[in-house]
Amino acid sequence: MAGHATDKIVVRNLNAWYGDFQALKNINLSIKKNTITAILGPSGCGKSTFIRCLNRLHELRSDAKIEGEILLDGKSVFNMDPVEVRRKIGMVFQRPNPFPTMSIYDNVAIGLKLNGVRDKKALDRVVEDSLKKAALWDEVKDKLNMPGTSLSGGQQQRLCIARAIATNPEVILFDEPTSALDPISAVKIEDLLVDLKGNYTVVIVTHNIQQAGRVSDYVAFFWMGELVEFGKTAEVFENPKEELTEAYLTGRIG
């Protein structure tokens, strides 16, 4: 298996700080193309910081500092224009955050519109296609001009996924995408994640062990800023190598 999948993202010796607080300590891991990698761990363990380093959002904070190497298809993201990096690595956030003043249509089309796409037909096509991939099209096709915020929480989150898909990224990061949703909406998002990996490389942050088990191919367990264990989800879950991982998986810590 490992031979077929190629490394999409390689992280080497990654360290990250907020002021004097070190949030990530010497992280090394590789994310395989067209797989789902779950970043698992309790609150405050550095999971979100880790994926925010990948698309260079971390460095926007004035007290943020970052060291180490992140390679996207073999090229360092720190040598690329951050805008370019973020076009290749999309992101979906913890709370659904559609742009409040925009229609459903504009929420999906805005990324392309602001990057200069004017062709109405092309935009229509991308909006429809993205909403279909986000499993939202059938629910919203008759009300594309309604505000994005008029949708339910779960629908808003799928709208945000459609928005991320529309700019045609290669990798999509999910920062605890279901933690603000009801269980039924959460299941829909999980199903969607599995569908997405055919076309995208997916990284999902979660503190939910069952969720990581259901959706991910690989799992990275973080604890207090360190990567404790990384491997195929089935292997890590059945046979954790580290004491700490086992303790977390069995609910003794967390």
Added chain:
Amino acid sequence: MAARRLKDNALTIYSILSLVVIAIPLLHIIATTLINGAQSLTPEFFTSLPKPPGEEGGGVANAIQGTAILVALTMLISVPAALLTAIYLSEFPESRLRDLIRLLNDTFMGTPSIVAGVFAYTLLVTKFGFSALAGAFALSVLAVPMMVKTMEEALKLVPTDIREAGLSLGIRHWRVVTSIVLRTAMPAIASGVLLTVARISGETAPLLFTAFGNPNFATGILEPVSALPLMIYVYAISPYPDWHRKAWGASLVLMIAVLTINLITKYKLRRR
């Protein structure tokens, strides 16, 4: 127990009394202006120019035109300046320059309005003479700090999440600011602008030696213009009873205009 209840009641009564003490003069002002001003509000009052001193009749059309010109010019000058400053304060990383700008802005907000008039006088009037433009400049000195404050607060109310969502789509920072953050903050920004219009349309002191006043219609922005508050000032201290009535009328017009603006702001823009 009884003592506590007594204290509680006493405080309630004290609060109500304070409210009454504050409300009475306010209602008195509104009532007096209504009673004295309403009789002046004839069609002629709005459409004709003033008659020479001592002569009955005429209107304040020139002052209404002047106030419209001054407010429009002031907004033309100060909205872009204040908006760009607020964007700098809210959307760019913390820096010492930012702290300095905030300090200056707060200081300007506390500046007496007559100082703004003197400033515009020395800068513009001594070289180019009295004009609507000089008046608008003086009013802008007052308007910009007020608007910077409300606009910065409006921008800060936009959640960080919204900015990050924009950036994570690979949209450039300035594009995120202009097309997403500003759009989200627009109702609050617009209400800030309108409240500033309400504030400055009643300013008198900065206009005394800038816009100066004009008994006729102004035909350009480089000429002196009249304004409602200026007209009220001049008419109220004149010896003619007819002018006193007109000053009340103009006060009523100004009050209704400000009230309308406040109501629009309250019910149209703050509903979200």
